[in-house]
Amino acid sequence: MKLVYPEGATPIDPDEQEGLILTHITAREELNRWEQENIHKAEEWCNSRKHSDILTMGFTLKLHKKMFGDVWKWAGQFRTSLKNIGVQSWQISIELQKLFDDFNVWLEYGTYSNDEMTVRFHHRLVSIHLFPNGNGRHARMITNLIQKQILNEEEFSWGRTDLSQACDCRKRYIKALIAADNNDYLPLLKFARS
Numbered sequence: 001m002k003l004v005y006p007e008g009a010t011p012i013d014p015d016e017q018e019g020l021i022l023t024h025i026t027a028r029e030e031l032n033r034w035e036q037e038n039i040h041k042a043e044e045w046c047n048s049r050k051h052s053d054i055l056t057m058g059f060t061l062k063l064h065k066k067m068f069g070d071v072w073k074w075a076g077q078f079r080t081s082l083k084n085i086g087v088q089s090w091q092i093s094i095e096l097q098k099l100f101d102d103f104n105v106w107l108e109y110g111t112y113s114n115d116e117m118t119v120r121f122h123h124r125l126v127s128i129h130l131f132p133n134g135n136g137r138h139a140r141m142i143t144n145l146i147q148k149q150i151l152n153e154e155e156f157s158w159g160r161t162d163l164s165q166a167c168d169c170r171k172r173y174i175k176a177l178i179a180a181d182n183n184d185y186l187p188l189l190k191f192a193r194s
Helices: 028-047 057-068 089-109 112-127 135-150 168-180 186-193
Strands: none
Touching: 028 057, 028 135, 028 186, 057 135, 089 112, 112 135, 112 168, 112 186, 168 186
């Protein structure tokens, strides 16, 4: 399979490509279509009931499995490879638990507004880069679950477009994430509600 990646996407290494369940896929467009179909199933599962364990490692892995398990054998498993973004693979579970703990402290002490708190959560989750593929989509879905099911807030709209495709909206999203890397969360806050 030869994949062409949109700007800011993390390439899947050859060993990870071996985990493709649907071996008939030969192009990025096909992969996106099958992944999106799987993601729709995950959205239905997310919205079918209230989840009390959203801020846990188990739920995080289960959600990724629900989102990509029909497409990738390694869905729901932390990456083991080095990427152009993210922490070392052996640090993933440590950094993820720190993020959950920080979020709970922010929530308990009202450190940030609800929107800023979840945007900060989203940014850190993307920065940790848990999986070989689907990190942004996974982070947006879990962030929206936090908004809706923990904070009783309206979900973010994330530019109202498919951010897995190369487009101006994706460029704005990547630019907002880079601003957040420098502790400027305003562009990401604005984008999340656009």
